[in-house]
Amino acid sequence: MKELREKVKELLAGKQVEMVIGWEKSSRSLQATPVFIDSPEGADRLIFDSTCGNNPAVYFTKDSRRLVKDGKKVGVVAKGCDARSLALYMAERQVKRDNIVIIGAPCRGVIDANKVAALTEGREVLDLSEEDGKVTLKGRDFDLTVDTNEILSSSCLACTYPDARECDIFIGEARGEVPNEERYTTIDDFEKLPAEERWEKMKDIYSRCIRCYACRNVCPSCYCNECFVDQNDPQWIGKSHEITDTMIFHIIRNLHVAGRCVECGACERACPMGLDLLLLNRKIAREMEERFGYVTGVDAGTKPAMADFREDEKQDFIMG
Amino acid sequence: MKDWQPKILAILCTWCSYAGADLAGVSRIQYPPTIRVVRVPCSGRVDPLFIMKSLQSGFDGVLVSGCHPGDCHYLSGNYVARRRFAMLKPLLEFMGIEPDRVQFSWISAGEGERFAQVMTKVTNDVKKLGPAKRLVKGA
Numbered sequence: 001m002k003e004l005r006e007k008v009k010e011l012l013a014g015k016q017v018e019m020v021i022g023w024e025k026s027s028r029s030l031q032a033t034p035v036f037i038d039s040p041e042g043a044d045r046l047i048f049d050s051t052c053g054n055n056p057a058v059y060f061t062k063d064s065r066r067l068v069k070d071g072k073k074v075g076v077v078a079k080g081c082d083a084r085s086l087a088l089y090m091a092e093r094q095v096k097r098d099n100i101v102i103i104g105a106p107c108r109g110v111i112d113a114n115k116v117a118a119l120t121e122g123r124e125v126l127d128l129s130e131e132d133g134k135v136t137l138k139g140r141d142f143d144l145t146v147d148t149n150e151i152l153s154s155s156c157l158a159c160t161y162p163d164a165r166e167c168d169i170f171i172g173e174a175r176g177e178v179p180n181e182e183r184y185t186t187i188d189d190f191e192k193l194p195a196e197e198r199w200e201k202m203k204d205i206y207s208r209c210i211r212c213y214a215c216r217n218v219c220p221s222c223y224c225n226e227c228f229v230d231q232n233d234p235q236w237i238g239k240s241h242e243i244t245d246t247m248i249f250h251i252i253r254n255l256h257v258a259g260r261c262v263e264c265g266a267c268e269r270a271c272p273m274g275l276d277l278l279l280l281n282r283k284i285a286r287e288m289e290e291r292f293g294y295v296t297g298v299d300a301g302t303k304p305a306m307a308d309f310r311e312d313e314k315q316d317f318i319m320g
Numbered sequence: 321m322k323d324w325q326p327k328i329l330a331i332l333c334t335w336c337s338y339a340g341a342d343l344a345g346v347s348r349i350q351y352p353p354t355i356r357v358v359r360v361p362c363s364g365r366v367d368p369l370f371i372m373k374s375l376q377s378g379f380d381g382v383l384v385s386g387c388h389p390g391d392c393h394y395l396s397g398n399y400v401a402r403r404r405f406a407m408l409k410p411l412l413e414f415m416g417i418e419p420d421r422v423q424f425s426w427i428s429a430g431e432g433e434r435f436a437q438v439m440t441k442v443t444n445d446v447k448k449l450g451p452a453k454r455l456v457k458g459a
Contacts, residue, residue, distance in 0.1 A: 191414065199416030199454055228369065236369055237376075244457045248372045251411065255368050258407045283414045284407055291406055306407075309399035311389060317409040318402070319425040319438060 001048060004077065004171045007103060008043040011075055017101050020075035021059055023052040029125050030113045034059070048077060048171075050130060053110040053153065054218070055266045057085030060095045061223035074100055079107040081155070081264035083164030084297025085220040088260055090166075091297075091304055094223070104164030106172030109148070109156030111135075112265070114274040116151050120144065155265025155278060158183045166300050184286050186279065202247065208273045209246045211239070215267035215277055216253060221260040228252060254280045259288050259305030262297045326380035326446040330355040330439070331370065333363045333398075336387035336428050343432030351436035352443040355383070362386065364397030368408045371422055375455045381421050381446035385438070388426040398426070417454050420445040 004022075011017045019038045024045040026033035032051040037043055056076050078086065083102055089095045116125060120139060127138040135151060137144045149157065156162075160183060163174045190198065213229070216222045228236055229249055237252075238245040254261075263285060267277045288294045291314060294305040332338040338359050344351065356379075360366060363386025374382050384405065386398045405424050413419045423445070425438050453459050 187414075195413075195416045195418070197416070198414065202415045236373060238457075242457065244376050244455050247415075247455060248369075248376060251372060251415070252369050254411065255404070255407060280411065280414070283411060287407060287410050292403075306400075306403055309396065309403055311399065313399075313402065313406075315389075315402060315406075317406060317424065319423055319441070 001046070004048055004103070004105065005043045005046050007169055007171060008037065008046060008075065008077075009040045011101065011103075012037065012043065013040040016073065017075040018072045020046075020077065020103070021056045022046045022077035022103075023048065023054070023056075028113075029128055030111055030116055046077070048105045050109060050111050050135075050148070050152070051128075052077075052079070052105075053112075053266065053269050055082050055085055055220045055264045057082050057089065057220040058218070058223075060086065060089055060100070061220075071099065073098075075103055076100060077103045077105050078164045078167065079105055079110070079264075080159065080161040080163050080165070081262045082220075083166050084161065084262035085264065087166045087297040087300040088221065088262065088304070090300045091302060092260075097300065101169070102164055102167040104167035104170035104174070106170075106174065107156075107162045108175075109152040109159070109162075110265075110269075111151050112153040112269050114269065114271070115153075118274075119146060119151065153265040153269055154276075155263050155268065158186075158263070158282070161298060165298055184282065187282050187286055190279065203243065205275050205279070206246045206250060207243050208275060209241060209250070210273060211241045211246060211249070212272060214270040214272060218266045218270040219257065220262070220264065220266065221257040222253070224256075228256075250277075250280065254284060257281065258284045259292075259294060260296055261285060324447075324451065325352075326354050326443060326451070327378070328355045328381040328383060328439075328442055328446060329358060329374045329379045331358045331360055331363075331366055331382065331384045332427075333365075333386040333393075334359050334361055335393040336391060336426075337363075337385035337435070339429035340385075340427040340431050340435040343429065344435040345432075347432045349432055349436040351439040354443045354446075355439055362392065362394050362397035363401040364392075364394065366401060366404075368404060371408065372455070375417075375421065375452060376457050378452070378456055380449070380452045381423070381442060383423050383425065383438070383442050385425045385427050388428055391426075391428060418449050420449055421452060 008020050023032035024035040123139050125137045129136050135148050160180045261281045371382050392398045
């Protein structure tokens with residue numbers, strides 16, 4: 001943390017960047033809040049730990065594009081997934097590499113507040129401390145020590161690229177590429193079920209969706225000016241939480257982020273209903289990797305998969 | 321139920337598959353009267369949302385057909401479409417929707433015979449599955 005603050009101070013004092021986006025402590029102990037630092041003194045507010053869940057890349061799209069106007073540089077503290085989002089933006093020409101300074105942070109995974117709430121039965125956690133793979137959660141009338149892995153976001157448990165690959169400065173100790181063999185075990189297990197059971201599980205997940213769009217709003221890859229679910233003319237799908245409308249929303253959202261999802265898990269952590277939203281994303285990510293050898297955001301130079309093609313691609317799904 | 325005929329939406333590209341359907345028609349080749357045709361400028365125009373919406377509205381099956389690879393009037397529309405379908409098809413199957421409900425094919429303007437064969441095949445496949453239940457609004 002000290003190293004991070006020193007570096008940011010240096011960058012701001014030397015006018016190398018106009019601003020740095022990072023996280024600071026918030027009133028909620030489990031979720032740090034994004035912060036915009038524009039003076040060297042402000043750098044002391046920065047923190048980096050397992051509560052820094054939000055993907056700060058989102059601030060480089062939509063209205064926030066003005067952040068990097070006039071060739072000015074903005075610094076951003078980035079976990080592995082955040083840097084992948086930024087690499088995606090570069091490939092999609094949403095941001096120029098020259099306009100951002102990526103400060104890689106030593107990510108050890110982030111906490112999923114939904115998992116914590118299940119452990120504490122909804123009681124609020126007022127303070128947490130981490131040590132040696134254990135987290136101690138303190139509340140008004142409880143004191144709970146659990147393995148960090150128990151409350152980490154599912155996306156972090158399956159993470160392959162914890163370090164910012166595309167980065168200018170790296171703070172702390174990098175972990176390198178983590179070959180994660182269990183990355184697709186949830187998909188394998190799900191695929192082994194008979195179709196009826198898979199469908200029942202899908203219904204079970206999506207019938208609980210309340211269509212709050214928190215998943216879409218927090219998603220770094222969802223930055224359309226107008227989302228298809230908000231269109232009225234034509235209105236493609238109903239706006240209520242009717243199950244088929246809800247499922248189509250999720251199917252199409254997943255296809256819109258196909259080859260663009262970096263599996264940061266922000267959707268799952270933002271979901272107030274604690275739905276297993278990454279299941280479909282992971283399925284698509286695997287199809288992408290197996291069919292096209294494409295992994296989102298690991299190389300800023302690669303053309304987005306869905307905007308690309310090869311003439312001799314496998315087409316086993318098309319009638320012979 | 322014995323007389324049940326499926327309703328199938330055929331989304332056809334105007335340059336190849338639609339012309340193929342036309343040729344099947346003028347050649348008086350017989351195929352099952354189960355399809356309703358939507359003509360699109362290119363298979364690349366087909367948004368997966370169209371397919372989802374058709375299933376939701378009660379179609380028992382959807383067929384999307386375009387020009388053969390290398391034959392696209394717009395050079396690469398069908399290649400882009402192919403990637404899209406490559407993601408949609410396994411995703412629907414993964415979710416537990418019968419794979420034969422949504423099918424893709426390439427039919428050229430000269431393949432009237434093949435057009436009839438494809439329609440017969442899709443109709444038979446969907447007949448085997450019976451009326452659509454999953455993803456259908458109000459079912």
